[in-house]
Amino acid sequence: MTENWLTVYKELAPDISGILITPEELQQRVKEIGAAISQDYAGRNPLLVGVLKGVVFFMADLLRAITIPVEVDFIAVSNYSTESRQQGVVRLVKDLESSITDQHVLFVEDVVDTGLTLNYILRNLRARKPASLEVCVLFNKPEHRLVDIPLKYTGFDLPDRFVVGYGLDYREKYRHLPFVGSLKPQVLQGNAKG
Amino acid sequence: MSASDCHRPEFAHPAEEAFARILDFYGIEWEYEPRTFPLEWDAQGNIVEAFAPDFYLAQQDLYVELTTLRPQLSTHKNRKLRRMKELYPEVNVKLFKRREMRDLMTKYGLMQEAGQIQGTGAQKREA
Numbered sequence: 001m002t003e004n005w006l007t008v009y010k011e012l013a014p015d016i017s018g019i020l021i022t023p024e025e026l027q028q029r030v031k032e033i034g035a036a037i038s039q040d041y042a043g044r045n046p047l048l049v050g051v052l053k054g055v056v057f058f059m060a061d062l063l064r065a066i067t068i069p070v071e072v073d074f075i076a077v078s079n080y081s082t083e084s085r086q087q088g089v090v091r092l093v094k095d096l097e098s099s100i101t102d103q104h105v106l107f108v109e110d111v112v113d114t115g116l117t118l119n120y121i122l123r124n125l126r127a128r129k130p131a132s133l134e135v136c137v138l139f140n141k142p143e144h145r146l147v148d149i150p151l152k153y154t155g156f157d158l159p160d161r162f163v164v165g166y167g168l169d170y171r172e173k174y175r176h177l178p179f180v181g182s183l184k185p186q187v188l189q190g191n192a193k194g
Numbered sequence: 195m196s197a198s199d200c201h202r203p204e205f206a207h208p209a210e211e212a213f214a215r216i217l218d219f220y221g222i223e224w225e226y227e228p229r230t231f232p233l234e235w236d237a238q239g240n241i242v243e244a245f246a247p248d249f250y251l252a253q254q255d256l257y258v259e260l261t262t263l264r265p266q267l268s269t270h271k272n273r274k275l276r277r278m279k280e281l282y283p284e285v286n287v288k289l290f291k292r293r294e295m296r297d298l299m300t301k302y303g304l305m306q307e308a309g310q311i312q313g314t315g316a317q318k319r320e321a
Binding site: 080119120144146148170188 | 216217218219220221222251256258288290298300301302304
């Protein structure tokens with residue numbers, strides 16, 4: 001199956017050294033998380049909040065795996081890119097569309113690595129006094145954690161490698177891959193030198 | 195007062211300065227080399243080896259050590275970190291190795307800094 005997926009994405013396959021998590025494994029785990037959320041939040045009408053852009057793939061599949069009434073909203077924050085760092089601090093680029101006060105909020109994230117972005121967003125959401133605020137993360141990279149954040153739901157622990165696919169990008173590429181693959185070092189090195 | 199609130203310290207390596215800027219961006223308070231941990235003493239009780247982690251994140255109670263040394267050159271630093279764990283097991287130290295530093299810089303869009311790490315044979319000064 002691994003070879004088949006790399007054949008399908010033959011233009012990107014030369015950049016990928018191997019598939020770490022197959023589409024089937026991703027879908028199975030997302031279904032399990034969706035079932036757990038459906039059970040834990042029954043009768044609480046939770047609001048799922050995601051941060052753009054990487055989470056859209058996971059969010060779309062997760063929502064369809066949840067069997068209880070839920071609402072969804074998105075926020076976007078500036079990341080530490082060349083433009084944003086001139087502003088000095090992280091900024092909310094797109095806010096939620098409605099108040100979350102007294103609502104049960106489940107924050108959904110594709111990946112948590114250092115925890116710096118997630119820590120900022122949770123501080124921001126907590127200040128709005130939700131009834132509860134928990135975190136659901138599909139990909140966890142605990143080796144690099146700088147801020148300890150309790151995770152209620154996690155999908156997979158990722159190895160200490162630069163990986164792409166299913167929302168994870170490298171310079172905005174590879175997000176749309178239905179699997180998670182590790183990027184060849186020469187792709188990173190080539191761009192770093194260039 | 196944290197170093198992020200007052201004048202910036204003199205960093206030993208550009209990667210440390212880049213790391214400090216990332217912490218500032220996300221509102222994490224940090225101090226630069228605030229504490230030195232003695233590791234070895236001579237027969238007279240004089241300190242002959244010590245270790246000063248690069249950063250201390252007070253809210254996380256976490257020390258962070260960055261290294262851009264190639265793996266084959268980092269044996270001495272690894273030994274220091276092992277000794278730290280033996281002598282100060284209650285102190286949390288996280289090490290970012292050369293490849294992890296490069297990936298971190300890449301993740302935050304610092305391609306030039308990532309490239310510099312790629313070409314670095316050794317740090318200017320080892321803690």
